[in-house]
Amino acid sequence: MEKITTGDGSETLFSLKFQETYHSKSGAIEEAMEKFVVPCKIAEKAKNQKAVLLDICFGLGYNTAVALDVIKKNNPNCEVEIFALENDEEVLKNLLLLSPKIESFPLIKKMVSEFLETKKTVKKENVTFHLFLEDALDSIKKIEKNTVDAVFLDPFSPKVCPELWSQAFFEDIRKAMKDNAILATYSCARVVRDNLKAAGFRTEDGPCVGRRAPSTIGYPIVHPSDELYTEVAQ
Numbered sequence: 364m365e366k367i368t369t370g371d372g373s374e375t376l377f378s379l380k381f382q383e384t385y386h387s388k389s390g391a392i393e394e395a396m397e398k399f400v401v402p403c404k405i406a407e408k409a410k411n412q413k414a415v416l417l418d419i420c421f422g423l424g425y426n427t428a429v430a431l432d433v434i435k436k437n438n439p440n441c442e443v444e445i446f447a448l449e450n451d452e453e454v455l456k457n458l459l460l461l462s463p464k465i466e467s468f469p470l471i472k473k474m475v476s477e478f479l480e481t482k483k484t485v486k487k488e489n490v491t492f493h494l495f496l497e498d499a500l501d502s503i504k505k506i507e508k509n510t511v512d513a514v515f516l517d518p519f520s521p522k523v524c525p526e527l528w529s530q531a532f533f534e535d536i537r538k539a540m541k542d543n544a545i546l547a548t549y550s551c552a553r554v555v556r557d558n559l560k561a562a563g564f565r566t567e568d569g570p571c572v573g574r575r576a577p578s579t580i581g582y583p584i585v586h587p588s589d590e591l592y593t594e595v596a597q
């Protein structure tokens with residue numbers, strides 16, 4: 364892994380194995396906020412007593428860290444439960460060496476550090492942190508159905524990691540989500556949107572940040588009329 368500085372001054376890594384960066388080169392923190400936290404309406408979800416986040420491909424933890432900042436700002440009393448799926452211990456160790464300008468990042472470091480020592484769920488302040496250090500295809504099946512409020516879907520691209528963009532995986536994600544939960548991902552690839560739809564989501568364009576193409580927001584289809592809305596919206 365090589366460290367690189369992105370357009371907003373925040374650091375990310377380049378994966379030699381996947382030949383891709385962990386974040387958009389235009390700005391790692393900007394991407395976490397604009398492509399994941401804002402589309403998932405974290406500020407709104409924080410107004411509830413509890414928010415449950417599913418961070419798929421946790422990596423350096425920027426998406427969760429930015430979400431925690433937004434939750435704290437909007438409701439410091441909100442209880443937060445995080446399910447973080449990541450299969451590479453090395454990236455977690457690398458995270459401990461970074462200090463991006465995200466207020467909650469020191470908390471992420473403490474929780475990851477304690478997890479690496481104990482391999483158990485970590486509780487700090489009002490946050491419960493479950494890290495699954497294994498293939499996300501397996502860990503997604505361990506999350507209780509109908510519990511998650513927001514999903515950050517952030518694997519490497521469909522070209523190099525197709526299994527994490529498959530209909531079968533999306534079906535498992537859908538099962539973990541509440542009916543009013545929101546999924547956000549940076550990709551707008553045709554195969555991603557087709558598989559999301561086949562797995563029971565309607566999709567919408569997310570923001571265009573750092574490139575011309577939009578990201579994607581997925582909403583569980585609960586009533587047949589939700590599906591019609593997709594056709595009109597796109």
Ligand SMILES: C[S@@+](CC[C@H](N)C(=O)[O-])C[C@H]1O[C@@H](n2cnc3c(N)ncnc32)[C@H](O)[C@@H]1O
Pocket residue numbers: 384385386395419420421422423424425426448449450451454497498499500517518519524527
């Ligand atoms: C694009 S990076 C994620 C960036 C991350 N969300 C962040 O904010 O730093 C993709 C991550 O997926 C992880 N990964 C790749 N294949 C995986 C798998 N099958 N299961 C779980 N994690 C996986 C990689 O180790 C890497 O950390």
